[in-house]
Amino acid sequence: MIRQYELVERVRAYDPNVDEKLLDRAYVFSMRAHGAQKRASGDPYFLHPLEVAGILTDMRLDDATIVTGLLHDTLEDTVATYEEVESLFGVEVAQLVDGVTKLSKLELSSEDAKQAENFRKFVLAMSKDIRVLLVKLADRLHNMRTLHFIKNVDKRRRIALETVEIYAPLAERIGMQAMKTELEDLAFLYLNPDARESIVARLNFLTEKAGNIQGRVTHELEARLKQAGLEAEVFGRQKQPYSIWRKMQRDNVSFEQLSDVMAFRVIVEDEDACYRALGAAHSDWRVVPGRFKDYISNPKPNNYRSLHTTVLGPERQRIEIQIRTRDMHAIATYGVAAHWRYKQDVQKLDGSQFGWLRHMIEMLENAESPEEFLEHTKIDLYSDQVFCFTPKGDLITLPHGATPIDFAYMVHTDVGHTCVGAKVNGTMVPLSTELTNGDQVEIVRSKAQTPSPSWEGIVASGRARAAIRRFLRSQGRDEYFELGQKLVERAFIRAGYNLQDQTLEPASRALGHKSVDDLLIEVGRGNVTVRQVLEAEFPGEKNRRERRRMAGDPLPGDGPQAIPVSGANPGVAMQLGTCCHPVPGDRIVGVVTPGKGVVVHTIDCESLGTATEDPDAWLNLAWEADAARHGYHLSSIEVRSQNEPGALGKISTLIGKNHGNITNLKLTERTMKAYTMLIDLEVQDVKHLTEIIAALRTLTVVDTVERVRS
Template identity: 60%
Template structure:
């Protein structure tokens, strides 16, 4: 059996499992990833999976099979009910969402082999539902890639234009990121933070597009298309690094946020600041510990990595994930109890997808826009 790309079908569950392995997830989650399409696409039954791998894995595989049939881009009432089913499955066991997100990520990576109407439907569903869910779970890397792949399919002209402008900018400023990394690293080392790591990168097309839309700016008006992260070992060193950097360079007013003292709901922690830094470039900085970095990148999955600085056992990792997920689970369960489709969708977009604006098209399709946008921006 072949996928639309021409690859053997078994390559898909292998890739899904590989994505979750990179996130250091437990053996049971990896097993579910490998088996997630067996009931749908083979002669295997739930009973056989239970006998071979245990009832819990069988339950998760069956849950993912049911989710596969959901259409989250449909009429308003149907969309509400399908989204409710998705959220209930997630509330039952977080691993359903982790495998579903990895499954969606690999499908998005190979989306180009599908016919256009199906490609657009899947990309819209990913942008509206799965990318925000990944963000709500604190899985920044996953969310960013899902958004970029969706944007590439939904608005290919804008994607290509911004990508080309970013490429031109990178050529004009060849070596700039490396030079800033080096200057920041040397400055921090001179002041006792020899362990600090500085990483810089140019922002991605969708991130740039979102800022252009929300701020009503042209590409040329953007002043901060580079972002830098400073990573240290201990929390006090974050504030030491902040003081060193603020003493050396001019701070841009109104751009400071301390998510270390006040973490986001998804456990995200970092200090955010913007400076007019080396080469008089306006750059955004995130300062965090290495542990905070893993949680920022992998979200709830990162709770498998740490227990007071040491690796955790699979059982303890599951308990820590469950604890970290408690707030979102409560939100999901309360959302899923509603009866009215319109109220359900309204509450869901407010509670789960807080950093996006949602509006309905005349045909009842739910569209995600950046925070600060209005329906006029979509029109």
């Protein structure tokens, strides 16, 4: 256990102006507050905040942060109050302790709204003072070091999972690589012990087989650098098991295929020496193509700077070399904590300095609920990163798998909303194109463009997904309201009532909605049926309807007119069925589907056979007169063709000459004489589709062409 005077001396070693009385008061206050409380290990609970404070002293943090470490559990687990902490230790410490307390009971379960709300509050506290995150990371690190004392296996796994999904990525975002690595490896021990044991065994085997290869490579690398006139400190290390395992999973490679199990760091005096050292390494050893990264000219968002290269080094071993200055090494090791370590503008260092944190706040504002915010945050934090550039050379950081739509939203929300196309490295590409490191991306915009619901399946970043969902909710609310109003009005006419004579307030109250508008929106979404509205507005309607049915009487009122459908993008509240791909000119019917509004099908769509039998859910629809002018519509055809050279080219050329656009093609059957393919193509209407089918049937290489209905 760290003694009271030892803690003070630890801080005094890097801060001669330490407030000894403040630390003493916090030490005694925490010990008395926790009293006889015990940890799962059986040790006095006070040892935990004391160890957290010790970890914070290793980061060389300021007095207020060390005191916060000592007090971080007092508001949550003892009778101590915020007012008491504020009176004894000041407003700054009280706010820090309160900020950490917001997250003290976080359990990362998307099913638990309270814990998602806790995380939301924590992000807000972190955005005001990044030290809240530093204390929480130190708290989690000590908890992970003592996790083996918890007997419940499921609880250990849950804690390990939230560590690897949230805390380790947060440590990386603020540049604390050493803490991130330790958190991941400790979590790996409980998440996948067999995989970790296997990787450790392989690393031990390599060490035994190669002997002291780290020492030999280090010695030779130092000698080569000295010959180049460079004074450098060189040391080697093995990658951590979790880092190796995740790379194997991500790249789908075996352990033997990894090229950077062993890495060497070269510490030199200045930036110029970094590039000279790189030249020395490249001139002596063969470079592995595609493995050079310059994070000095293009630092990572967490301010990490270094040169990375992989070479075929001594003894024909692939080795990764990282070259950096001492200041760069301090930032790489301690991250944001280095600002306190070297007294760099610590008074100005709050959450506003970190772009990723600003993006989190934006996601928080866009999210409909704390659970949705937590979902978006986990997507962004846990993903590997891709670095791309704007045409002006600005660096944009994106998650692995990001597309131009993600890029557009990372530039600005309005850029994302109006994105219609993208140029990657000067070439137009589909919006679904996956971006890679170093891509230069130019976004093509149109004021007439709005986000499509299909974009949610394309984007990889939480920020883009949150912005798209918020826009669709806003747009969808109006559309669902209008659709709900039409559905209720038509139902009232069929039942012999006039909607204008009713307020719908009784139905709204009876069905548990705050307002009539909310009720109509839920009707439009398909979550409330028009029959429920009728029966709630008119309590005797259910019996009246049943009497009519038994008597065989028709419903009063005229048959309702068809609801018009606009075209290629009818909106959020009305969606074209992906099973039959209706196009203007088709006879169509609508089915009210819970959560989706109205799904439009062709009248002969096979999936209608399994649709609801509720008559109120079926709608008479008709295309607007100018629906074909609204753009191209997706349809599918099945082509059976002879298997001969040039057949596919003739088919695609003829479709293009007839102004059709192939969006997808899939071979479903192939023999020596023929093959069958499914072709998705964009057409204006049924007439246009029929013309293309007729033209294809004239080709001598084509046996049959049919439209696919499901």
